[in-house]
Amino acid sequence: MTITTTAPANRAALLVLADGRFPAGGHAHSGGAEAAVAAGRLYDATSLEAFCRGRLDTAGLVAAALAAAAAAGVDPLLLDEAADARTPSPALRATARKLGRQMMRAARACWPSPVLDALAAARPRGAHQPVVLGVTASAAGLGPLDAAHAAAYEAVSGPATAAVRLLSLDPFDATAVLARLAPDLDRVAQQAVDSARLALDSDVDALPAASAPLLEIAAERHAAWPVRLFAS
Amino acid sequence: MDRGGRMTAVVPTRATAPASGVRAAARIVAAPDGRGGTALPVLDGAGPLALRRTRAVAPGTAQVTVVGAMSAPLGGDHLSLDTRVRTGARLAVGSAAATVSLPGRCGRSATYDVRLTVDSDAELCWLPEPLIAAAGSDLAMTTRVDLAEGARLVLREELVLGRAGERPGRLVSRLTVRLDGRALLDQGLALGPGAPGWSGPAVLDRYRAVGQLLVVEPRFRDRPCQVAVLPSDPAEGEAMLTPLAGPAALVTALAEDALMVRRLLDAGRQAAAAAAG
Incomplete structure (x- = not known):
């Protein structure tokens, strides 16, 4: 099987799926930004950019690859297992499943599909969000590259939006960070699709497993806070 | 500054090294000796990876120490170490000193592939000293572990960016562990010059050493x-x-x-x- 990487006819569906206002619960999560602010590691636009660069090439790349592979037709249950293996923090595994469950609800309302139904039945408590995102993209008539772009963008747009609220950062500065990252988002999405193609021909070990130890440790600290602005 | 406690001085030249780099494949097989202990039917060192059976720390366990016979890996080297622990055997593997990844004369990258297979009711303690990426080095380290159901494992990996006071080298690592064929742990790191975001607040920030210790226990x-x-x-x-x-x-x-x-x-x-x- 080959993966189509040309621009799809369905581009507007990608805008719907990748919109920050898509009702899948993402707005309640900071992607580790809240914990990084508390640790004094994220404090301005420059450190936000460094944070996003690191997150993009680790958690973002892995999410994009899982989403691309799911959109390309790799067994979502194997991808779900691969996502667990790439997430040592139980707090982050729980967050990914919660977001996956919320995305599944929105996805089934928007693009009803037997593949979504089957995944929802197999993982009633939620599959990892990027896997659901990939299957959703496919149900919406989108391809693996679209799914990868949506996942990669989400990996940095969440922290950038959260930083505006957490640091009272100028929204223009935060969005400028995202704009500067655009070429890297394209690169990561392409890398994700290339690995998804390999995974389709071999197995899920072909997908990247780039880890971000500080994100993992900070997520466990954050999950133990009694009061927090963001869920993760 | 002492970084690893037992790190020995490594001379960054290797008189015997060919410009093209070394290809070396070492192998260990551990099996029950029939008397409640563990035998080593295969203990084949190769190139810079010399293997010694050393005094056991725990009863019934065979202890192997990897002794660096030459400074390695250097750029251009391709090293592999394949270890199998058969049902009923207990093996512990350590190393005599830290492994220092150094630049080679050819300016190419090096690879070090470790493959560990542990059968059911067998035990492996894989506790090498740290891997240090010296300035200018470029190494891809891959550790692939296949565990049968009921296997026990303790595995440590420690990566250090640069010797004391030195710029970091480039180090890409991947640790993939499968249990009964299913993905259990998969962790990659891309660190040092050219790796995006690695020294930022999401990955290592200002830290220059990272480690993981995995315990698989039924x-x-x-x-x-x-x-x-x-x-x-x-x-x-x-x-x-x-x-x-x-x-x-x-x-x-x-x-x-x-x-x-x-x-x-x-x-x-x-x-x-x-x-x-």
Whole structure:
């Protein structure tokens, strides 16, 4: 099987799926930004950019690859297992499943599909969000590259939006960070699709497993806070 | 500064090294000796990877020490170490000193592939000294572990960016562990010059040493360990103990140097052992 990487006819569906206002619960999560602010590691636009660069090439790349592979037709249950293996923090595994469950609800309302139904039945408590995102993209008539772009963008747009609220950062500065990252988002999405193609021909070990130890440790600290602005 | 406690001086030249780099494949097979102990029917060192059977620390366990016969890996080297532990055997592998990845004369990257296979009711303790990426080096380290159901494993990996006071080398690592054919742990790191975002606040920030210690223990299936952020001064390092989505516990540690990573991993290992009862 080959993966189509040309621009799809369905581009507007990608805008719907990748919109920050898509009702899948993402707005309640900071992607580790809240914990990084508390640790004094994220404090301005420059450190936000460094944070996003690191997150993009680790958690973002892995999410994009899982989403691309799911959109390309790799067994979502194997991808779900691969996502667990790439997430040592139980707090982050729980967050990914919660977001996956919320995305599944929105996805089934928007693009009803037997593949979504089957995944929802197999993982009633939620599959990892990027896997659901990939299957959703496919149900919406989108391809693996679209799914990868949506996942990669989400990996940095969440922290950038959260930083505006957490640091009272100028929204223009935060969005400028995202704009500067655009070429890297394209690169990561392409890398994700290339690995998804390999995974389709071999197995899920072909997908990247780039880890971000500080994100993992900070997520466990954050999950133990009694009061927090963001869920993760 | 002493980074690893037992690190020995490594001379960054190798008189015998061909410009094209060394290809070497070492092998270890451990099997029961029929008398309650463990035999080593295969103990084949190769190139810079010399293997010695050393005095056992635990009864019934065969102890092997990897002794660096030459400084390695150098750029252009391709090293591999394949280890199998058969049902009923217990093997512990350590190394005599830290492994220092050094630039080669050819300016190419090096690879070091470790492959570990542990059969059911067999045990492997894989506890090498740290891997240090010296300035200008470029190494891809791959560790692939295949565990049968009922296998037990303790595995430590410590990566240090640069020798004391030195710029970091480039180091790409990947640790993939499968249990009964299913993905249990898959962790990659791309560190040093050219790796995007690695020294930023999401990945290592200012820390220059990172380690993980994995304990796979069938008893964790019914009684997983509890999550714990280990007590530490964040100025020196931080670490956590987490249950994986399988019968395993992982300690993840970040620190200023190898010594502190070791301390944190040891503390996490003790907490995991207490959880395993």
